[in-house]
Amino acid sequence: MSATIDLSRAKPAARPAPVNLAGLTRPQLAAALVEGGVVTPAAARMRVGQVWGWIHKYGVTDFAAMTNIAKSARAALADRFVLERPRILERQQSVDGVIKWLIAFAPGIEAESVFIPDVGRSGALCLSSQVGCTLNCTFCHTGTQALVRNLSAAEIVAQVQIARDDLAEWTAASRERRLGNIVFMGMGEPLYNLDAVADAMDIISDNEGVAISRRRITVSTSGVAPELTALGERTGAMLAISLHATNDELRDELVPLNRRYPIAELLAAVRAYPGLSNARRVTFEYVMLKGVNDSPAEARALVRLLAGIPAKINLIPFNPWPGAPYECSDARTIEAFAAIVNRAGYASPIRTPRGRDILAACGQLRSQSEKMRASARRARHV
Ligand code: SAH
Ligand code: SF4
Numbered sequence: 001m002s003a004t005i006d007l008s009r010a011k012p013a014a015r016p017a018p019v020n021l022a023g024l025t026r027p028q029l030a031a032a033l034v035e036g037g038v039v040t041p042a043a044a045r046m047r048v049g050q051v052w053g054w055i056h057k058y059g060v061t062d063f064a065a066m067t068n069i070a071k072s073a074r075a076a077l078a079d080r081f082v083l084e085r086p087r088i089l090e091r092q093q094s095v096d097g098v099i100k101w102l103i104a105f106a107p108g109i110e111a112e113s114v115f116i117p118d119v120g121r122s123g124a125l126c127l128s129s130q131v132g133c134t135l136n137c138t139f140c141h142t143g144t145q146a147l148v149r150n151l152s153a154a155e156i157v158a159q160v161q162i163a164r165d166d167l168a169e170w171t172a173a174s175r176e177r178r179l180g181n182i183v184f185m186g187m188g189e190p191l192y193n194l195d196a197v198a199d200a201m202d203i204i205s206d207n208e209g210v211a212i213s214r215r216r217i218t219v220s221t222s223g224v225a226p227e228l229t230a231l232g233e234r235t236g237a238m239l240a241i242s243l244h245a246t247n248d249e250l251r252d253e254l255v256p257l258n259r260r261y262p263i264a265e266l267l268a269a270v271r272a273y274p275g276l277s278n279a280r281r282v283t284f285e286y287v288m289l290k291g292v293n294d295s296p297a298e299a300r301a302l303v304r305l306l307a308g309i310p311a312k313i314n315l316i317p318f319n320p321w322p323g324a325p326y327e328c329s330d331a332r333t334i335e336a337f338a339a340i341v342n343r344a345g346y347a348s349p350i351r352t353p354r355g356r357d358i359l360a361a362c363g364q365l366r367s368q369s370e371k372m373r374a375s376a377r378r379a380r381h382v
Pocket of ligand 1: 242
């Protein structure tokens with residue numbers, strides 16, 4: 001007896017979208033290669049090491065370029081996987097050399113990243129961890145954006161890959177590299193997306209790849225106190241805290257998350273941050289808002305508040321954005337504030353605004369789709 005299969009009724013199997021290998025962690029890459037049948041579990045280690053190097057050390061986006069891998073294996077890889085970058089919707093370069101990319105990760109899912117040249121010995125890349133932000137700090141443009149979604153680790157890593165493509169970093173000799181530091185200070189609250197941020201850090205800091213040391217990666221948070229220990233233990237990142245006020249009444253207003261985790265609770269979590277020492281200080285960010293938080297009395301209160309914490313204080317002149325309800329403090333007021341903080345023994349650099357002309361400075365980021373929707377709304381109302 002023979003069985004026949006009625007092929008006319010079988011639906012064509014929908015082929016799933018091929019996996020993009022460019023944003024996987026090492027264990028995920030190994031699992032994908034084994035599952036895809038490209039490599040046996042026994043040979044996975046060596047093959048993963050080779051593929052990893054091509055992706056993360058040399059930045060290739062074409063399997064054909066993986067010349068130490070047999071042609072047949074390259075063909076099998078290309079058949080099952082892709083190596084892709086998300087689309088760059090816009091690239092702007094400021095008069096001061098700052099570069100901003102608006103990236104579309106999926107239709108309507110857009111975020112910005114910013115390269116700031118010459119921060120210390122090399123430049124810094126400011127990464128977004130979310131599209132938009134749920135936290136609505138009153139001085140921050142990102143917080144006014146309605147659309148919010150977490151970025152995946154792959155989408156965070158893609159921001160680094162796009163910057164390295166643009167800066168021709170993959171082929172540059174290490175002493176000529178311009179991207180030496182990473183800061184999670186773009187769009188979003190990184191501690192609301194800790195798993196993806198931590199996986200992205202595993203990929204970016206891997207010695208056989210981009211190899212940016214964890215000590216050169218800073219995560220800035222508006223103060224999600226209960227996540228600080230997990231951040232330190234899981235990532236070893238340098239910590240920055242967006243403080244901006246010295247009393248709960250004002251901080252409740254500027255950083256609404258303070259109502260959930262008030263200053264005392266936040267500072268207790270900072271004191272317990274894993275690895276905190278004089279060699280690994282926490283940075284306190286303090287945005288200078290004219291007539292709001294910039295008095296000499298507040299500078300003295302800040303010093304008292306941080307007593308005993310190995311800290312740096314980073315004064316950020318407020319960066320304006322269309323419709324913002326604040327003004328930046330005067331230069332003399334900022335200097336007077338800095339002098340008080342300095343006298344108390346804290347390094348207190350005033351962060352020079354960079355890329356203001358292309359709305360690339362701290363707190364000015366906001367995605368284009370949102371801006372266009374807003375301008376379309378305005379156009380309808382005229
Ligand atoms: N969500 C995180 C990281 C992104 S914001 C956080 O809040 O820490 C990075 C820094 O820019 C924060 O210190 C934030 O308070 C600051 N910032 C936001 N808007 C700003 C603005 N308009 N001018 C200056 N700094 C701003
Ligand atoms: Fe979000 Fe940070 Fe902006 Fe606050 S300052 S709204 S936490 S991105």
